[in-house]
Amino acid sequence: MKPNPSPPKAGGMALGRTVLPIAMLSPAVLVTVAIVFLPMLQTAWMSLHDYILFRPKSFDFVGLKNFIAALNDEVFWISLRHTLIWIFLTVPSQLLLGLAAALLLNQEFPWRGLARALIIVPWALPSVVISLMWVWIYDSNYGVLNDFLLRLGLIATSIPWLADPATALYAIILTLTWQGFPFFAVMILAGLQSIPRSFYEAAAIDGASGWRQFWHITLPGISGVLVTAVLLRIIWVANSIDVIFVMTGGGPGYATYTLPLYAFIKARTNLDFGYGSALAVLFTLMLMGLVIVYLRRAGKAVQT
Amino acid sequence: MIIKKRSLTRRLLTVDLPITVILAFALGPYVWMFLTSVTAKNRLFTFGPSLVEATMENYLRLFKTVGFWNNLVDSFIIAGGTVVVGLTLSIMAAYAFSRFRFPAKRGLLLQFLVINMFPVVLLILPLFIFMRQLGLIDTHAALIIANSTVAIPFSVWMMVSYMNGIPRSLDEAAMTDGCTRLGALWRVVMPLCLPGIIATGIYIFITAWNEYLYALTLGGRNVRPITVAIQTLIGEYEVEWGLLTAGGVVGAMPATVLFLIVQKRLISGLTQGAVKG
Amino acid sequence: MKRTVMGALVAAGMLAASAGNSWSAETVRFWFHFDNADNPMSNLVAKFEKQNPGIKVEAENIPWNSYYDNLYTSIIGGNAPDAAMVKMFAQPRLIEMGALEPIASRVDGWADKADIDSNLFNLTKGNDGKTYYLPLQYVVLYLYYRADMFKELGLKVPATCEDFREAAKKLTRDTNGDGQPDVYGFGFRGGKGGHDHWASLTLSRKGANLAGGMKTDAALAGSQFVVDLFRKDKVFPPSAPNDGFKETIGAFKAGKTAMTIHHIGSSNEMDQTLGDKVSAAPVPECGGGRWTAFGDESTAIFAASKVKDAAWKWISFLSTAGNNAEFNSATGQLPVSTKDANAWTLHKRRFIDATVQSLPFAQLLPNRAETSDFVNTVWPVNMQRALTGEISAADMNAKIAELYK
Numbered sequence: 001m002k003p004n005p006s007p008p009k010a011g012g013m014a015l016g017r018t019v020l021p022i023a024m025l026s027p028a029v030l031v032t033v034a035i036v037f038l039p040m041l042q043t044a045w046m047s048l049h050d051y052i053l054f055r056p057k058s059f060d061f062v063g064l065k066n067f068i069a070a071l072n073d074e075v076f077w078i079s080l081r082h083t084l085i086w087i088f089l090t091v092p093s094q095l096l097l098g099l100a101a102a103l104l105l106n107q108e109f110p111w112r113g114l115a116r117a118l119i120i121v122p123w124a125l126p127s128v129v130i131s132l133m134w135v136w137i138y139d140s141n142y143g144v145l146n147d148f149l150l151r152l153g154l155i156a157t158s159i160p161w162l163a164d165p166a167t168a169l170y171a172i173i174l175t176l177t178w179q180g181f182p183f184f185a186v187m188i189l190a191g192l193q194s195i196p197r198s199f200y201e202a203a204a205i206d207g208a209s210g211w212r213q214f215w216h217i218t219l220p221g222i223s224g225v226l227v228t229a230v231l232l233r234i235i236w237v238a239n240s241i242d243v244i245f246v247m248t249g250g251g252p253g254y255a256t257y258t259l260p261l262y263a264f265i266k267a268r269t270n271l272d273f274g275y276g277s278a279l280a281v282l283f284t285l286m287l288m289g290l291v292i293v294y295l296r297r298a299g300k301a302v303q304t
Numbered sequence: 305m306i307i308k309k310r311s312l313t314r315r316l317l318t319v320d321l322p323i324t325v326i327l328a329f330a331l332g333p334y335v336w337m338f339l340t341s342v343t344a345k346n347r348l349f350t351f352g353p354s355l356v357e358a359t360m361e362n363y364l365r366l367f368k369t370v371g372f373w374n375n376l377v378d379s380f381i382i383a384g385g386t387v388v389v390g391l392t393l394s395i396m397a398a399y400a401f402s403r404f405r406f407p408a409k410r411g412l413l414l415q416f417l418v419i420n421m422f423p424v425v426l427l428i429l430p431l432f433i434f435m436r437q438l439g440l441i442d443t444h445a446a447l448i449i450a451n452s453t454v455a456i457p458f459s460v461w462m463m464v465s466y467m468n469g470i471p472r473s474l475d476e477a478a479m480t481d482g483c484t485r486l487g488a489l490w491r492v493v494m495p496l497c498l499p500g501i502i503a504t505g506i507y508i509f510i511t512a513w514n515e516y517l518y519a520l521t522l523g524g525r526n527v528r529p530i531t532v533a534i535q536t537l538i539g540e541y542e543v544e545w546g547l548l549t550a551g552g553v554v555g556a557m558p559a560t561v562l563f564l565i566v567q568k569r570l571i572s573g574l575t576q577g578a579v580k581g
Numbered sequence: 582m583k584r585t586v587m588g589a590l591v592a593a594g595m596l597a598a599s600a601g602n603s604w605s606a607e608t609v610r611f612w613f614h615f616d617n618a619d620n621p622m623s624n625l626v627a628k629f630e631k632q633n634p635g636i637k638v639e640a641e642n643i644p645w646n647s648y649y650d651n652l653y654t655s656i657i658g659g660n661a662p663d664a665a666m667v668k669m670f671a672q673p674r675l676i677e678m679g680a681l682e683p684i685a686s687r688v689d690g691w692a693d694k695a696d697i698d699s700n701l702f703n704l705t706k707g708n709d710g711k712t713y714y715l716p717l718q719y720v721v722l723y724l725y726y727r728a729d730m731f732k733e734l735g736l737k738v739p740a741t742c743e744d745f746r747e748a749a750k751k752l753t754r755d756t757n758g759d760g761q762p763d764v765y766g767f768g769f770r771g772g773k774g775g776h777d778h779w780a781s782l783t784l785s786r787k788g789a790n791l792a793g794g795m796k797t798d799a800a801l802a803g804s805q806f807v808v809d810l811f812r813k814d815k816v817f818p819p820s821a822p823n824d825g826f827k828e829t830i831g832a833f834k835a836g837k838t839a840m841t842i843h844h845i846g847s848s849n850e851m852d853q854t855l856g857d858k859v860s861a862a863p864v865p866e867c868g869g870g871r872w873t874a875f876g877d878e879s880t881a882i883f884a885a886s887k888v889k890d891a892a893w894k895w896i897s898f899l900s901t902a903g904n905n906a907e908f909n910s911a912t913g914q915l916p917v918s919t920k921d922a923n924a925w926t927l928h929k930r931r932f933i934d935a936t937v938q939s940l941p942f943a944q945l946l947p948n949r950a951e952t953s954d955f956v957n958t959v960w961p962v963n964m965q966r967a968l969t970g971e972i973s974a975a976d977m978n979a980k981i982a983e984l985y986k
Contacts, residue, residue: 020485021400028397028456029412035453036419039430043422053653054674054950097326104323109315115323117564120506122330124559126514126531129552132543133333136340139828140820141837144336157761160820163771165969168823178329183507186563187462190503194469228465232458235420242516249773252822253966260423268425268650269957271674280423287421346853369619432658441660521654525641535644539616541846541913543827547618 047277054271066278076279079257082169083238083283086258087290089170090237093177095230098184103218105185106192116189123182131246134175138162162248165255172247172256176240184229191225192218227298231291238287259283334556341549348545362546363554372551375533378444379513380558382529385448386512387505390455395501397456398463399489403472413464416457424454428521435522442524450522451512458511459504466500467493502566510559530555608637609892612652612665614645616846621911629898636891656680656883663886664896667714669705669877673950676707682882685712687893693901696918705879708948714879715896717905718914720844721943722777722874723935725851727752727839728860730764742782742806742867749816752839766816768838769807771968772825776946776960777874778842782807784944786868791955792947795982799868804967804974806867811968822968833859844876846913848932861935863942875943878914951984959984 050060070076105116122130137145140160149155161171199217241261244250250257250265260283267276339353341362366372401413431450440446474496475488483491494501516531523532534551537544613622626638643651649671655661656678667675675681688694697716705714726738730752739745749766756763770778783789783803794800811817818832826843833841834854842864851859864873880896882889899908906921915936916922925933946952963977
């Protein structure tokens with residue numbers, strides 16, 4: 001985020017310049033602080049306690065015990081590894097596919113309006129529905145994917161995509177790519193609209209090729225939106241568990257556990273809120289680290 | 305790129321064909337879902353989904369006996385309300401972030417991100433108790449507020465990046481013409497970043513439309529959006545495949561139709577404005 | 582640390598709950614889950630409200646896969662329903678939370694008590710000896726098999742685990758000549774909820790027992806038997822480690838598997854799809870004993886309820902002859918009312934017979950707080966790891982023993 005210093009003005013405007021931003025910000029800040037930030041602090045507080053939901057009477061302070069337990073927990077590290085694979089495969093795939101779709105949808109062709117609307121269908125479907133649909137598509141007995149690949153002769157036997165620890169995570173990543181790429185398409189498309197046509201006209205007169213136009217006009221023009229969209233998507237994808245939960249529930253074994261899913265299962269299924277909170281806090285801290293690194297790097301890349 | 309005159313064949317090959325491929329990927333599972341929803345129950349597992357002997361029975365059941373219409377209305381109120389609340393608050397906040405300099409600006413912006421990083425499942429219980437105290441359980445308001453807090457952080461960030469793309473000289477020009485700050489926001493900045501507002505609005509709508517965990521916990525008998533209604537079709541021993549897929553087919557429509565209507569605005573807003581300005 | 586943020590909030594929540602409920606003295610909030618989307622509950626509610634003017638029932642259908650999560654959240658948040666449908670595996674936790682209302686005296690004073698088999702009351706008794714649950718419906722798991730395939734191959738319905746294995750091997754066949762099996766002997770449920778399959782093949786063995794008997798040779802033989810069926814004999818479909826009930830039942834209906842274990846609730850659908858080709862029998866005897874799961878469903882009143890008398894009227898209404906049959910014809914399970922059971926016509930005879938023959942050895946999992954974790958995480962995770970070869974059957978049993986230590 002590049003700070004935009006406003007030119008100093010004299011006199012009575014100064015008060016307006018301090019009060020107005022506060023007035024404009026406070027509703028959004030207040031509502032998020034009350035609804036999310038305070039519960040978040042409470043949860044952080046819970047992570048320092050032994051707190052099991054079906055034993056509401058015992059709430060003993062145990063310091064960092066839950067955190068130490070997490071670091072010694074095999075499943076924590078397995079989940080962390082999966083979380084990284086999950087983020088670093090899903091976000092770029094969504095981005096590339098979304099970028100391609102947005103560039104194409106920005107061209108002129110007769111059914112553009114319809115195509116633009118249809119592209120958001122995967123994103124507009126409730127997660128539970130698409131998850132069940134994809135489970136069915138991947139099914140090794142009567143799934144359409146195996147059927148398709150068998151007919152093309154690409155595979156010799158049906159592959160149990162979701163039941164094989166080697167493929168399960170990647171199968172879900174494909175589903176999430178499918179679900180999420182329209183987000184990038186819509187955001188980038190909106191960004192593309194903000195590039196003045198005159199830039200392309202000038203470039204065309206200079207005889208710049210399509211590729212050079214893309215590189216020197218399109219990409220810089222959407223870089224701000226791109227950086228933000230990727231940032232928001234990293235956070236969203238990292239936290240996204242509903243599709244995994246419905247498709248495999250984390251299985252087979254721990255093959256599709258990610259950290260938020262592990263925290264979810266600990267807190268919601270095992271009712272171990274102390275440990276679940278500790279996992280959530282650890283996850284948030286790590287994600288924050290990743291985001292700060294990303295902002296530093298991407299911020300530089302955009303400004304140069 | 306847009307300007308260059310191209311032959312029809314070339315357009316078909318470089319635009320229509322690839323976009324068809326992407327659309328096929330995007331819509332394939334949806335079509336599969338539609339086929340499932342029109343296949344009779346006794347044929348589904350023996351012959352698989354197909355148009356042969358297609359039946360609309362699942363759709364009739366969905367609306368007649370399951371009462372899906374009420375769920376759609378609930379979802380509409382919640383998603384629409386979230387768009388109004390979330391968008392209003394985010395635009396105001398984004399304008400402040402984009403146009404003013406004040407202490408703790410970076411910190412506040414990061415705060416918005418951090419609250420979206422925390423796994424929602426652990427926030428449910430404190431939030432439930434909070435809403436209980438306010439007496440908001442099982443009301444649309446509870447879900448609009450909860451969904452807004454999920455949407456606001458992302459929306460603020462999106463809107464800041466769209467607003468930063470609009471030259472500041474434009475609002476200053478408006479203000480020298482006698483506009484107030486808010487007048488400049490309303491008359492100059494908002495029209496110019498209309499594509500961004502629409503994209504963000506769509507984002508908020510879809511997020512609220514598809515939200516499940518809050519809807520389940522904070523909703524109830526009176527407020528039951530489609531995500532919860534669809535989930536009740538997945539029983540302990542039986543999945544109502546026909547109803548489930550019919551619900552999915554219907555459930556995806558509002559956002560798609562809405563986008564079909566507003567997508568033209570994605571084109572018009574900024575480009576024209578920037579040229580005029 | 583007694584006074585805490587959470588504690589204070591919980592207390593405040595309870596206060597708010599009591600304040601909020603005082604106006605609705607005769608409204609019973611009831612939670613249920615149904616595998617039937619057509620909302621058949623409303624007829625029963627209407628009938629009840631007509632019989633009991635002054636009591637209003639707000640029945641809420643909660644999605645099954647979030648049912649207990651949501652129930653616990655609402656109890657902690659001070660917004661629990663007055664009564665709800667509940668299962669045995671949740672009982673130890675609910676008792677520990679102090680959430681349940683003992684109902685022994687109400688049951689004793691109930692005119693229709695004798696219509697429900699006293700054994701059902703014993704089975705659903707709390708681990709502290711008190712009565713909290715009123716039985717509502719039940720099922721018993723048994724073996725579904727493809728009678729036509731058995732006949733074609735000249736096989737007999739397996740009576741023991743050894744027969745079962747031999748039959749499963751023979752039934753796993755390539756029927757279209759592409760060199761790949763397309764019918765598998767047994768549809769094993771390796772996903773959450775599949776512990777019943779494993780238990781029938783493992784806990785049946787003499788000496789194998791979840792609480793305290795998982796390190797025995799018998800228990801090891803059982804888990805190893807399951808793993809070998811998949812990894813060595815390859816008689817389960819390759820997707821077995823992740824399959825839930827919809828996949829196992831779907832595969833059976835589609836003719837991809839020749840046997841599976843489930844209960845009467847799916848029999849009508851199977852009969853519709855497969856007709857006479859499907860039949861049923863009790864699960865085989867393994868290692869000198871038999872084990873099959875008793876699938877229970879009861880109702881309970883919550884301690885925080887302000888309308889316990891009305892709530893009792895409603896739940897006892899549901900377990901009374903006539904109403905109980907109506908309820909069960911919606912859920913597809915079996916009525917607890919003896920009168921209703923004798924007049925039962927909803928299911929085909931052969932499936933009722935298999936259920937009745939299985940009753941003598943039908944069991945529940947240990948009535949302990951750990952059982953929830955066993956069902957939801959420990960069993961599925963370790964079974965799946967064992968099936969995919971990440972850990973051995975002995976490791977799996979050790980993990981379960983650790984849970985119940």
